[in-house]
Amino acid sequence: MEEQHQPALDPDDQATAPLANHRSSVDSSRPFRSVKEAVAIFGERFLAGEIYSPKTFAFPKKETPFFSPEHDRKPPPPSEEAAVLADSVKKLKTELEETKAELKLLKDRESETEVALASLNAELHRNMSKMARAEAAAAGAAKAVVGRGPSPSLAQVLSVEEEKISQFWWYGRTS
Template sequence: MEGEDGVVMIRRAEIDTRAPFRSVKEAVVLFGERVLAGEVYASNKIKERECKFTYSMWVDPENAATVAVCGGHVSDGVKMHDGHSESQSKLGTVVAELEETKYSLEKAKEEGTLMANCLSSLKEELERTKLELEQLKERESEKRLVMESEIEDVQVC
């Protein structure tokens, strides 16, 4: 790029070449199946996606019954015994929220690490630029001294 007075300006840029997602699954979670698949999947697939973090199973040792909970709702075909249904439903909701929070925390940690790396590289870039500026100032000062001494030599002669 050329600026005013024929001065060449150089810009530095960093290009992120990392994969945008670690897996297809992560992209689906972020954007949804309908967006990525062009709304090909049936509504039951969407329900599965909505229940991804909220699916849990328990075995009731007293009644030997298996209970499946999706977001606090009992799955089709699974019956809950009256004595434990409400507490297990609440437990399912809490477990689901915990899983979701755990995933969010992991993502936040990754983003924090990425930000720390970016900040570090920006600091390095700043230090290099400061050093370069200092060197340019020194060269300019030396040129000025040489020109002043040459002017004095010409005036003396």
């Protein structure tokens, strides 16, 4: 593969070198601490180039000024303006129809949501009443247990049974 060799550039042509080579370079030097430092570095370089340059400075070519007749914008002809307006109206009508369809869909969803909410609310009330009845039954059972008084212990029950047996046994022997 051949290596292309670029001819040495004049100091004046160095500014346009990236454009000519279609290459660019990134300035990775540290930032300037002050404007004075930047002017001291770049100002001298540019001034020295201007002083010693054999070429005279020329402003780059400008395009035609904005106020020239070439840049005057003429209003579109009435038929073109009407076509643009008709197109805009057509787009707005389409958008309006889409919005109406979306609104109808949202209203349908809202009514479905209200029905579902009412159903869930009714189920909640049914379950709450079941819980209240169950709690009332539990409270009634607890009250019945408390109303009978303290239940006898196992020892008391056994002693009563022994007493009955001994009485039965005693009465059964004498007769």
